[in-house]
Amino acid sequence: MASMALQLLGFFLGLLGFAGTIVATLLPHWRSRAHVDANIITATGYMKGLWMECVWRSTGIYQCKLYRSLLALPPDLQAARALMVISCLTSVLASLVSVIGMKCTRFARGSLIKSPLVLSGGICFLCAGLLCLVTVSWTTNEVIKNFYNPLIHSGMKYEIGLAVYLGYASACLSLAGGMVLCWSSSGDRSRQSPPHTQRGQSSHLPPVFNNLHPPACEALLKYNFNVFLPTYSQISVNLDQATGWRQRSFEKASQTIFEELLVFI
Numbered sequence: 459m460a461s462m463a464l465q466l467l468g469f470f471l472g473l474l475g476f477a478g479t480i481v482a483t484l485l486p487h488w489r490s491r492a493h494v495d496a497n498i499i500t501a502t503g504y505m506k507g508l509w510m511e512c513v514w515r516s517t518g519i520y521q522c523k524l525y526r527s528l529l530a531l532p533p534d535l536q537a538a539r540a541l542m543v544i545s546c547l548t549s550v551l552a553s554l555v556s557v558i559g560m561k562c563t564r565f566a567r568g569s570l571i572k573s574p575l576v577l578s579g580g581i582c583f584l585c586a587g588l589l590c591l592v593t594v595s596w597t598t599n600e601v602i603k604n605f606y607n608p609l610i611h612s613g614m615k616y617e618i619g620l621a622v623y624l625g626y627a628s629a630c631l632s633l634a635g636g637m638v639l640c641w642s643s644s645g646d647r648s649r650q651s652p653p654h655t656q657r658g659q660s661s662h663l664p665p666v667f668n669n670l671h672p673p674a675c676e677a678l679l680k681y682n683f684n685v686f687l688p689t690y691s692q693i694s695v696n697l698d699q700a701t702g703w704r705q706r707s708f709e710k711a712s713q714t715i716f717e718e719l720l721v722f723i
Contacts, residue, residue, distance in 0.1 A: 472635030478628030552582030580639030587632030594625035
């Protein structure tokens with residue numbers, strides 16, 4: 459029961475991390491920059507994501523533009539795209555494998571394959587969390603490095619957006635879910651392993667005595683020997699009595715024959 463609860467906890471943590479990873483991948487708030495004119499009323503916000511860049515104005519206008527060319531993107535943005543997509547696909551695979559292997563599902567119920575499936579799902583969640591964590595860490599490093607670079611104009615400097623923080627949270631949830639699933643799977647495999655034979659247990663006893671403590675076996679065997687010992691002695695006494703009776707009968711018959719011979723002579 460505790461293992462089932464751990465599996466459900468790990469699965470829901472991984473599912474939350476998967477949902478957060480998808481949202482962080484689609485949002486354009488990876489890099490943000492605010493520009494305020496002399497007139498505070500007119501303010502403009504610039505945001506860049508993995509798939510588009512957006513402009514927000516204080517008048518309520520929100521415009522976004524998709525990236526036209528993939529080859530024209532900087533290498534870090536291309537790598538971030540690929541890593542986040544692979545992370546989402548790995549989370550999908552982890553969710554499917556975990557659902558099949560959990561105890562609360564009916565697939566292969568009672569089979570030994572469920573525990574390895576849960577372990578595989580946990581490992582996939584761990585890989586997805588690591589991929590997302592690497593992506594947001596790389597983006598954070600690039601943003602901070604460009605922000606403190608004196609060669610870049612202040613109007614071209616961006617700050618860390620909300621999608622990056624969401625990516626950190628999603629990566630932590632995916633890692634936590636994967637570790638919980640792996641832990642529950644290791645507990646199931648340890649309970650399914652056969653118990654080892656106790657060291658020092660007597661191997662020459664019959665199978666019926668294997669589950670008894672050695673002193674108990676010794677006492678039981680001694681009791682059986684004491685029970686059958688009087689029977690063996692009684693049998694030997696009876697044999698001696700029968701032998702003596704035969705000898706006396708033979709002597710009496712010989713004496714009778716000798717007396718008859720004397721009378722006849």
